[in-house]
Amino acid sequence: MAVVGYLLIRAWTADHAEVMPLSEQRAPLPNAERFVAPEIAPEDVGDTDVPDSNLVSRDRSAPTAAAALIAERLIHVETPLQHVWIDPVGGDIAGLQLPKYGVSLEQPEVPLTLLDRSMESTYVAQSGLLGRDGPDGRNEGRPKFRTDRYSYVLREGQRPMEVVLHYEQGETTIRKIYRFRPDEYLIDLVYEIDNRSNDDFVSALWVQLKRDGKTANTQTASNWGPRSFLGVALTTDETNYEKMTFEDLDDDSLRESKEGGWIAIIQRYFLAAWVSQTDRQNRYFAEPMGSGLYRAGFVGPELTIPRNAVRTLEAQLYAGPKNQKQLGSIATHLDRTLDYGWFWFLSEPLFLFVDWVFGLVGNWGLAIILLTIVVKLALFPLMARSYKSMAKMRMVAPQLKRLQERYADDKQKLSQEMMGLYKKEGANPLGGCLPMLMQMPVFFALYWVLYESVELRHAPFFLWIVDLSAMDPYFVLPILMGASQYGMQMMNPPMPDPMQQQMMKIMPLFFCVIMAFFPAGLV
Secondary structure: OHHHHHHHHHHHHHHHOOOOOHHHOOOOOOOOOOOOOOOOOOEOOOOOOOOOHHHOOOOOOOOOOOOOEOOOOOEEEEOOOOEEEEEOEOOEEEEEEEEEEEOOOOOOOOEEEEEEEOOOOEEEEEEEEEOOOOHHHOOOOOOEOEOOOOEEEOOOOOOOEEEEEEEEEOOEEEEEEEEEOOOOOEEEEEEEEEEOOOOOEEEEEEEEEEEEOOOOOOOOOOOOOOOOOOEEEEOOOOOOOEEEEHHHHHHOOEEEEEEOOEEEEEOOOEEEEEEEOOOOEEEEEEEEEEOOEEEEEEEOOOEEEOOOEEEEEEEEEEEEEOOHHHHHHHOOOHHHHOOOHHHHHHHHHHHHHHHHHHHHHOOHHHHHHHHHHHHHHHOHHHHHHHHHHHHHHHHHHHHHHHHHHHOOOOHHHHHHHHHHHHHHHOOOOOOOHHHHHHHHHHHHHHHHHHHHOHHHOOOOOOOOOOOOOOOOOOOHHHHHHHHHHHHHHHOOOOOOOHHHHHHHHHHHHHHHHHHOOOOHHHO
């Protein structure tokens, strides 16, 4: 059973392997007190960023590649939950940190970097206006917005804050507005278009996430453990939730039409997602861009703005942790990005229970122990039957030994006599396996709760266990587990087959080695 379970995990890992991005171990962008714009790589405009024109309802030839633009200065926004850097060229979010999450246990004061655009890595949230009159669909390249301020600070308890960027295109004024809240990871994006020209203004909203495929092995202290999914996810009319690795996109790009919806790039613990208004028919896309870059986003329907009229186009960007409670309230099926694997239907209630217990005891390790006790109590009737079966097996052990000596040269007769003895005495040699089989789904479900739930990231237990989601650095817990299993085996009667006896002796050692690379909270 242990071998089969381990091979199943390895097989799942082969199809869903992911390692954490380089951005999680990079040096942070500067803080607000001593703000200096981080190093920005040249951004090629045109085809490299703006999606193909056939995604817009009215066709227009794709813009040619313009000269590379380098932002001279970035706009810095600081909230209690996010540190954001906005590039005036295009108005894209070129950097985003999460100050509530340290980059590592060794550097808890260094904020984790989720979005990052530098010479070493690329992961940005882009948006613009396409269509006949959209400035991002013109040959001049991305628009250069102007701003009155380059530093914004939003404190806890304050009202939502807006960062307003301005762009004039002839007699039309375009205001690109980012709205931040002090207690949310959700950012509102609003394009306000004031058409004072003598003609209609025709445009469509475009948003995308652009990311490189670089990864770094910072997820686990060992390469033996499974790694969570890294790639693109979206909601569709057919499946509600669909995900693709970057390798999948190399083989087949995505084109999908849907009313409302969302599209995201997900990784272990965190995600960035563009969320559409529910009443808009969007054209979703995900594809490679070349040079190791990928993009995923959507283009909305064209909007015609009459002269002397003002209209808005809106979307939302979520950039933060994969919090099960929050994601479901933001968009339908967005909480599915918290990837709990095959046994998600067990993992979700298990997490809710552990989270509830944590609210009572204040320690995730104690919460997991209490969950284990509850599972044991739920399975107690089966365990009691198992113990009775093992007790009967101990009673018939002397008779089994005599049968083995009597029919040592006749395996078929030995099997018949053993089955007759089991039936006569009411013993079941497999009775002890049923509780183990019942616990296996719970085991796998709890594994993914520990591995995927951001609440347990860097969660301490006691003494040397400083991260329940990582392996025990000194292998104390796996050794104790193996020793306890060996002691329990000594209390059971020996198996009749010598080969089975050897297997049972090896099993505790096998479990000890395998569990050494599993999260400490699972051991």
